[in-house]
Amino acid sequence: MERSIESINERIGKGEAVVLTAQEVCELTDRGEDIEKVDVVTAATRAIMSGTYAILSFPVDAPCSFLRAKEVYMNGVPAHTGPCPNERLGILDLMLFGTDHSLDDHHYGAGHLFRDLVAGNPVDVKVVTDGDVTFTTQVTLGDMPYAMMYGTRHAFKNYSAFVNTSDDTISSIFHAMDFGPRLSEATISGCGQINPVKNDPMLQSIGIGTRILMNGSEGFILGSGTRSAKEKPNLTAFADMHDMDPEYMGGFFTSAGPECIVSWAVPVAVTDPSVVDAIKERDRQIKMSVMAVDKRACVGYSTYGDVWEDVDLEVTFAPDECINCALCEPQENCPMAAISFEEDKVKLDRYACFNCGLCTTLCVGDVFTGKMGSIKFELGDYSADVPIVLRQSDKKRALELSEKLKERILDGSFRLTQMVEQIQP
Structure with missing residues (x-):
């Protein structure tokens, strides 16, 4: 195989490149068709990604109005001041996990805050100075x-299903409600065959400096993520929040508190035989x-066929079937607060819906x-x-993200980058 990022970019520029989504490649494979001529595979994932933080810098007051901020809250979410103490300039440098x-709303977290910011919504900022003076602004x-936005542990090659083997219900970040006991229910994470690292498990194409889309914004991979392992690799990256799309990010409520939603789309250049084998x-x-969430230990193995084959990717919504329960359990427990009632008629906000299926x-x-x-x-x-x-x-x-990345590559608005250095899986 004699392909390189440069030669692929040349073919893209000439309109000769074959660019397919990971899903399209899998469908070709099912039909027994040849995929040897594919130049780029676009892979993507959207999931709860706890290893996320943002660094924000912005003015909040006139220069010399205060020396240093002791505490900062954004829509009630605590921010960590620093690392550059520019407050005498009236500017805050903050990190939010x-x-x-x-502190004001236990259903609201930094993931919700990030989405609000990207959506252009004003955010309340509360500052407590080192002189114990409190002021607020927007x-x-x-x-x-x-x-x-930075990801320290994102885009796992494959993740897990979760069950509760104990006799008691358990609060967990892996469920929006208390986890039912005695193997009564399962939750899952991971997009299976379209996941980026699944399509390049040896990291021959994806490396340090690879350009990606994070929540729709162009960013770059920095290396492997925390707790990355050869059997279950993950990545770290960053992207500018100004160009992000709020639809692909947000907060997700769990029984252990709010978590953060992040989306990735990654171009996998087919430059190595290992990529061809993996995408099939x-x-x-x-x-x-x-x-098992009660033990936080592996109790068995399944496949992503159980998760994504012969299932519905989108919730079917039939509002006329509502029987007007005294308490609507789907509304009460929706982790995205996407279900509401208007004049006793049930509504589903498709823009907010995560298609988690709990409803x-x-x-x-x-x-x-x-x-x-x-x-x-x-x-056993x-x-x-x-x-x-x-x-x-x-x-x-x-x-949808893998399709959008494919379109951007073909129209020339997204260009593949050569890695600076290979990541050791």
Whole structure:
């Protein structure tokens, strides 16, 4: 195979390159068609990604109005001041962790804050100075000359399914409700065959300096992420928040508090035979560990075929089927607050909906429906078959992102970059 990033970029410029999404390649493979002429595969994922933080810098007051900020809150979410103490200039440099929670609203976290900023919504800022003077102001993303999002542990090659093997319910970041006991339900994370690192597991194409889209904004990969391992690699990257799309990011409420949603789209240049072999793998061939949240230990293995084959990627919504329950469980427990009522008529905000599917398992009528699949694995002498009740990855929008990246590569608005250095998987 004699391809390079330079030669592929030349072919793109001439309109000769073959660029396909990971899903399209898998469909070609199923039909037995040749994929040897594919130059670039666009892969994507959208999921809960705890290892997320943002660095923001913006003015809040006139120069010399205060020496240093002791505490800062944005919509109630605590921010960490520094690393450059520019407050005598009236400018704050802040770091916000994606898992930080608002002190005012336990359903609101930094993921919600990041989406609000990118959507152009004004954000309340509370500053407590080192002189114990408190003042408030409002800012928007447009007021911030610098706003970068970083991922320290993103885009796992494959993640896990989660179950509870104990006799008690458990609060967990892996469920929007208390986790049901005794293998009564499962949750999952990972987009399977379209995940970026799944399509380049040896990291021959993806490396330090690879240009990507994070939440729709161009950014770059910095290296491997925290807790990355050869069997389960992940990546770290950054991108400018000013160019992000709020639809692909946000907050997701769990029974252990709010988490952060992030989306990636990555071009995988087919420059090595290992990439060709990897992109052919279907969901049913991709091993997925089954983790017990009560033990935080692996109790078995399944495949992503259980998660993404013969299921509905989008929730079906039929508002006329509503039977007007005294308490609407889907509304009460929706991790995206996407369900509401207007004049006693149920509404679903598709823009906010994550397609997690929890509503389909809670609705006693037929308002919210969809096939969610189940996790099948061996647990000792027992063959488990546990229904999936919640998905913490949104494959529908990940597919959309891979298609958008493909279009941008073909129209020349996104250009592939040569890695600076290879990442050791």
